[in-house]
Amino acid sequence: MIESRYGEYGGTYVPEMLVPALQDVAAGYEKYRNDPGFRAELDDYLKQFVGRPTPLTLSRNMSRKYGFKLYLKREDQAFTGAHKINNTIGQALLAKRMGKTRLIAETGAGQHGVATATAARALGMDCTIFMGEVDIERQKMNVFRMRLLGAEVVAVKNGTRTLKDAISEAMRSWVTCLDDTHYLFGTAYGPHPFPAMVKDFQSVIGREARAQILEQEGDLPACVVACVGGGSNAIGIFSGFLKDEAVRLVGVEAGGCGIDSGKHAARFQGGSKGVLHGSYTYVLQDKYGQISDTHSVSAGLDYAAVGPEHSMLRDIGRAEYSYATDDEALHAFRELGMVEGILPALESSHAVAWAIKNAEELKGKTVIVNLSGRGDKDVYTVAKHMGVDI
Amino acid sequence: MISKGDLKLSEKFDRLKAEGEGALIAYITLGDPSPAESLAIAQSLIDSGAVDVLELGVPFSDPIADGPVIQAAVDRALKAGMNTDLAFEIAGALDKKVPVVYLTYYNIVLQYGIERFAASCSRSGVSGLIVADLPHEESGEVRAACARHGVDYINIVTPNTSEARMRKILDGSSGFVYLVSTMGVTGKRKELSQSLRPVLERAKSAAMETPVAVGFGISGPDHVGDVIGKGADGAIVGSAIVDMIAKGASAGDIKEFVTVLKQATKPVTAFAEKK
Numbered sequence: 261m262i263e264s265r266y267g268e269y270g271g272t273y274v275p276e277m278l279v280p281a282l283q284d285v286a287a288g289y290e291k292y293r294n295d296p297g298f299r300a301e302l303d304d305y306l307k308q309f310v311g312r313p314t315p316l317t318l319s320r321n322m323s324r325k326y327g328f329k330l331y332l333k334r335e336d337q338a339f340t341g342a343h344k345i346n347n348t349i350g351q352a353l354l355a356k357r358m359g360k361t362r363l364i365a366e367t368g369a370g371q372h373g374v375a376t377a378t379a380a381r382a383l384g385m386d387c388t389i390f391m392g393e394v395d396i397e398r399q400k401m402n403v404f405r406m407r408l409l410g411a412e413v414v415a416v417k418n419g420t421r422t423l424k425d426a427i428s429e430a431m432r433s434w435v436t437c438l439d440d441t442h443y444l445f446g447t448a449y450g451p452h453p454f455p456a457m458v459k460d461f462q463s464v465i466g467r468e469a470r471a472q473i474l475e476q477e478g479d480l481p482a483c484v485v486a487c488v489g490g491g492s493n494a495i496g497i498f499s500g501f502l503k504d505e506a507v508r509l510v511g512v513e514a515g516g517c518g519i520d521s522g523k524h525a526a527r528f529q530g531g532s533k534g535v536l537h538g539s540y541t542y543v544l545q546d547k548y549g550q551i552s553d554t555h556s557v558s559a560g561l562d563y564a565a566v567g568p569e570h571s572m573l574r575d576i577g578r579a580e581y582s583y584a585t586d587d588e589a590l591h592a593f594r595e596l597g598m599v600e601g602i603l604p605a606l607e608s609s610h611a612v613a614w615a616i617k618n619a620e621e622l623k624g625k626t627v628i629v630n631l632s633g634r635g636d637k638d639v640y641t642v643a644k645h646m647g648v649d650i
Numbered sequence: 651m652i653s654k655g656d657l658k659l660s661e662k663f664d665r666l667k668a669e670g671e672g673a674l675i676a677y678i679t680l681g682d683p684s685p686a687e688s689l690a691i692a693q694s695l696i697d698s699g700a701v702d703v704l705e706l707g708v709p710f711s712d713p714i715a716d717g718p719v720i721q722a723a724v725d726r727a728l729k730a731g732m733n734t735d736l737a738f739e740i741a742g743a744l745d746k747k748v749p750v751v752y753l754t755y756y757n758i759v760l761q762y763g764i765e766r767f768a769a770s771c772s773r774s775g776v777s778g779l780i781v782a783d784l785p786h787e788e789s790g791e792v793r794a795a796c797a798r799h800g801v802d803y804i805n806i807v808t809p810n811t812s813e814a815r816m817r818k819i820l821d822g823s824s825g826f827v828y829l830v831s832t833m834g835v836t837g838k839r840k841e842l843s844q845s846l847r848p849v850l851e852r853a854k855s856a857a858m859e860t861p862v863a864v865g866f867g868i869s870g871p872d873h874v875g876d877v878i879g880k881g882a883d884g885a886i887v888g889s890a891i892v893d894m895i896a897k898g899a900s901a902g903d904i905k906e907f908v909t910v911l912k913q914a915t916k917p918v919t920a921f922a923e924k925k
């Protein structure tokens with residue numbers, strides 16, 4: 261059995277109707293996760309379709325400028341432009357083996373939606389994506405990409421009209437079509453078995469990164485940094501180094517307009533333990549348990565709860581969690597572009613921002629930043645912040 | 651004169667059964683459209699004499715088991731300043747002539763404190779607790795706290811709950827069992843599921859002595875008559891009432907509506923005689 265708890269965190273807090281559905285997913289995952297045929301098929305797709313392994317790039321100019329050796333794990337080079345595809349191919353292959361013909365998913369930045377739509381097309385499955393109206397507005401290009409891939413995009417008009425409401429709506433929809441549909445959850449969050457399964461499919465990032473740094477540097481890095489939305493790219497790369505106690509693991513949350521402003525999505529700064537969308541973990545909420553409105557310049561980090569394993573890693577002190585504000589992330593976005601020629605996703609820019617901010621402390625050390633996605637989708641947002649009309 | 655027994659779910663259902671009637675369970679969201687108005691609506695539902703059990707929703711910002719009608723009610727309630735403290739104030743202030751139960755989500759109970767929530771239910775006369783997103787496997791602490799404070803923990807079963815699982819969930823159940831009529835969320839529906847009868851039979855057999863009430867999608871007297879006719883011990887009507895509140899219906903209109911619903915819980919002969 262796969263563990264449904266990380267210390268006290270995690271669990272399956274869902275309406276009864278979803279319990280049999282989640283038990284089916286868990287049973288399917290349990291059956292195939294170590295199945296050589298399934299693994300071979302997944303590896304083949306990751307290699308031939310996704311383009312793995314992704315490079316581990318020494319960021320020469322940044323290293324020279326900031327005085328520490330910066331390596332970038334290039335998930336921006338994975339097909340469709342972010343790490344999300346590692347998970348969507350994995351779950352889609354699993355769903356197909358379980359006899360499902362249709363995928364549904366939530367999306368915030370649109371990256372997971374695009375990656376799900378892509379996996380659906382590649383495997384000949386139908387696809388419906390739930391997306392908050394606010395996110396549809398800030399990620400127009402990805403919305404159109406999904407439609408070009410034959411996915412139906414449902415605009416979610418409830419609540420805050422962002423990722424949180426898209427997840428609620430996807431769950432509400434799933435119970436009406438359990439027979440033929442798999443809910444392809446996009447991050448290492450939600451009810452069991454999603455946190456464990458998504459981590460598994462994203463752990464390829466950490467496996468590759470560890471082997472690559474040993475080959476290129478002959479040594480482990482001092483520090484591994486990743487942005488944390490739900491937590492999948494972070495847990496994916498961390499998983500490769502969890503046992504290497506000397507490697508410092510840093511997760512970077514969205515500091516929005518600053519912690520004091522209350523307009524952020526840094527669960528480990530202003531949050532407390534609670535339950536949202538099936539999982540017990542750190543949540544931004546008021547004292548009555550009403551979920552707070554969150555804010556981040558990056559839609560992919562704009563969520564009120566964090567993956568349960570991160571809560572545990574923080575409690576036991578194996579990983580530390582910091583944040584970068586909108587302004588710091590926007591600066592890092594431009595900096596990596598101007599200095600190194602790489603435009604990172606605004607989500608990933610938070611991890612880059614942390615490294616820049618802590619350059620003094622990192623001096624002379626080797627650092628891997630997980631570049632979880634590429635910045636093409638964000639150029640409109642960045643232009644707007646620069647006051648440029650494009 | 652109302653005795654304490656009148657507020658006990660089991661006694662209420664027993665009495666209705668003796669008279670050959672089903673229970674009409676009416677749901678509203680507390681705080682919708684405002685805390686004060688929802689107190690008045692709740693009281694008028696009790697005073698109508700048509701409602702056998704009053705189910706009060708304690709709002710949670712992200713109600714994943716609810717459809718658009720109740721989501722909108724929750725949004726209105728939270729905007730109007732509704733919170734858990736006020737919910738207990740309202741429950742305490744009601745002149746309860748019938749059992750009152752709460753429906754909420756786990757995070758609301760958790761943040762208030764599980765023990766404290768159960769104790770407050772008991773103190774303010776809330777007879778039962780339904781937690782929409784707390785499956786059996788995660789419900790141990792809440793069930794135990796409810797038992798300590800004499801509050802019925804009401805279990806939910808659904809059409810896709812297997813027979814074995816139903817028996818596990820309903821072992822030692824109290825109050826009543828909440829059977830969800832169809833796969834989906836709360837909301838008005840034109841037609842009830844064709845497969846309700848076998849599911850209801852399964853639930854009734856697994857529930858043993860505990861009454862089974864059917865909810866989700868029950869919108870009018872036809873549906874109420876249908877589920878009671880199929881053997882349910884109660885019918886739960888939520889979105890249809892909440893929808894009336896949203897449209898600004900008067901207390902009189904709502905009372906008239908629940909009176910018609912109540913008639914449909916009675917045997918056809920009694921219904922005909924009264925005519």
Ligand SMILES: Cc1ncc(COP(=O)(O)O)c(C=O)c1O
Nearest residue numbers: 371489490491492493560607633
């Ligand atoms: C490029 C990119 N990075 C990071 C994230 C955040 O998700 P997670 O924390 O699951 O990696 C997203 C989410 O949309 C994303 O698109």
